[in-house]
Amino acid sequence: MGSATADPWKPLATSFFRRPAEDVATDLLGRYLVREIDGRRRTVRIVETEAYLGARDRASHAWNGRRTQRNASLYLPSGHAYVYFIYGLHHCFNVVTRGADEEGSAVLIRAGEPIAGEAEMIAARGIEGAVRPGQVAGGPARLCQVLAIDRTLDGALLRPSALYLTRGEAVVADLVAAGPRIGIAYAGEAATWPLRFAVRGNPHVSRPRL
DNA sequence: CGGAAGATCCACT
């Protein structure tokens, strides 16, 4: 199409993530998340994110400056992965954002739309028959399952290798919906902050829909 | 050292 159209497969520079988590969370919508396994690629287009603001955010694992063995990766420089295990079953994948300026801030990747390798993703989910949108990578744990993201990737730098992000197809501001984050009712006032973002009307977004 | 909670998902009603 247009000659000025950027290559959607060009990796995002580390500087992309060196901004407040809220900005990164909205700007990540539409970008590609690429997972390479044995030379094969699985790719999703990110359609839903949440920002976690670090020490001042009661919903954040870095709330009040908490540092533990589990959340150590939250304190790595911008552009690293923070992967944790939750509920005894699931993994969740975050990108560390601002680094030294605002330690512990990150963006949770909540849902993606399959772009490449969808058959492998469906196999990884163990689902059969008619697959509906959102059933594949709609939800942070499902997304990790289909991309085989686990704690072996915790602390990894997100550059072209096993797991990285590319320019993808960015979303205009009018198509970004915002609302309160999911599963953090314990977080007091922070539970009401509109830090969940999704591509408006996209069927691959997790529930409850924004 | 024990208890409780958890940035979820699925099956069932």
Added chain:
DNA sequence: GTGGATCTTCCGA
């Protein structure tokens, strides 16, 4: 809409 699964991690005693 609700409850159970499942186990690591963390914190208080």
